[in-house]
Structure formats: C-alpha cells, structure tokens
Amino acid sequence: MCLLRMRVLIFTSLGLLFTPVVTGSPSCPHGWYQHGSSCYVFIDGVLHSWTEAMSFCKGLSAKLVEIETRDENDFLQQHLQNMVHSHNYWIGLTDAIVENEWLWISTQKEAQFTNWGLFQPDNAQNMEDCADIASFFPHGVxxxxxxxxxxxxxxxxxxxxxPPFPVGNLVG
Structure with missing residues (x-):
C-alpha cells in the first residue's frame, strides 16, 4: 500500500491523471471447486430429474457438467469418491433427440470423450436418454x-x- 501511495504522489506531483486498477485473480464462488478453467458444485442435498437439474444449474448461472477430457473426469471422480455417500450424479449428456447420438445439451455437440461403463449405454427398456456419472465405480464410469x-x-x-475496479481517481 505504501508503494501505491508513492506512485500516486509521483504521478500527481507531475500533474498526471492516475487511476490505478486492481484486477482480481480468478476464483470460484464459495462452495465450488476449481479445475482448469471451470468451477464445479456437487449438488447432493436434493434429488432432481435431469431436466430439473438442468434448470437448477441454470439458476446458478451454470450448466450440467460437460466432461470433455479424461483429466476432467478424473477430477470429478476424485471428489465423488471423497463424499460420504455413493450416488449417481447427472451430467449434461443426452441422446433424447436422436437415439445413441450423445450430445452435450448446452452446445448440441457430440461428445468426443466418453467414459461409459461396461455394456453402457444400454437404453434399458427404451427409456434411458440421459447420462450420469457413478461415484461408487472406479474411474467415474x-x-x-x-x-x-x-x-x-x-x-x-x-x-x-x-472485474477490474479503480482504487482511486486522482487528478494532478
């Protein structure tokens, strides 16, 4: 802070306009976990259908997770395995539009990385069009x-x- 005041003094004594700007470092909201360029929150206090979960995430200015790499899948699986209870968690993948064409709902792009469990997807009883990740299987299948x-x-x-914010406006 002292250094900042010295700079202000130097600039103001020269008669220059000085508006220092402080840029915050990227951070996730409280309760969210950072990995790469994303923040993740694990909602385990409430149960929702896939569509309800999608709406819930949208209310948080987020989307159902879209797992694009093995690294991202491993990160999520690590957190899931550290949780007290084992559950399945919805992800943002669906084949509701065209059977067996699995698309990420926010972009409508086909999944390039997948981590299906053995004999999955199986569309049991012709009723399974949304994807989840299991916390109780190894490797986040x-x-x-x-x-x-x-x-x-x-x-x-x-x-x-x-966002950057001005620390002060000084006019010399």
Whole structure:
C-alpha cells in the first residue's frame, strides 16, 4: 500500500491523471471447486430429474457438467469418491433427440470423450436418454438413465476473474 501511495504522489506531483486498477485473480464462488478453467458444485442435498437439474444449474448461472477430457473426469471422480455417500450424479449428456447420438445439451455437440461403463449405454427398456456419472465405480464410469429418475447432479460454470475496479481517481 505504501508503494501505491508513492506512485500516486509521483504521478500527481507531475500533474498526471492516475487511476490505478486492481484486477482480481480468478476464483470460484464459495462452495465450488476449481479445475482448469471451470468451477464445479456437487449438488447432493436434493434429488432432481435431469431436466430439473438442468434448470437448477441454470439458476446458478451454470450448466450440467460437460466432461470433455479424461483429466476432467478424473477430477470429478476424485471428489465423488471423497463424499460420504455413493450416488449417481447427472451430467449434461443426452441422446433424447436422436437415439445413441450423445450430445452435450448446452452446445448440441457430440461428445468426443466418453467414459461409459461396461455394456453402457444400454437404453434399458427404451427409456434411458440421459447420462450420469457413478461415484461408487472406479474411474467415474458413465451410465444412461431414465431422465425422470431423481438423482444428485453436478453444475459447471466458467472460471471468471473479478472485474477490474479503480482504487482511486486522482487528478494532478
């Protein structure tokens, strides 16, 4: 702070306009976990259908998690395995539009990385069009599930730095 005051003094004594700007470092909201350029929150206190979970995430300015790499899947699985209870968690993947064409709901792009469990997706009883990640299997395997099933879920949002804000306006 003393250094900042010295700079202000130097600039103001030269008759210059000085508006120092402080840029916050990127951070996730309280209760969210950072990995790469995203923030994640694990919603395990309430059960929702896939559509309800998607709406809940949207209310948090987020989306159902879209797992794009093995590294991201491993990160999520690590957190899931550290949780007290084992559950399945909705992810933002669906084949509701065209059977067996698994798309990320926010972009409508086909999943390039997948981590389906053995014999999955299986579309049991022709009713499983939404995907979840299982916390109780190793390696965070995915399963297709009836979209109306009530599960826990994971929301994801982009990591954003806090906007720059002026520390002061000084005119020399």
């Amino acid at each position: 995915w399963n297709d599930e009836d979209c109306d099933a009530k599960l826990h879920f994971i929301c994801e949002k982009e990591l954003k730095s806090t």
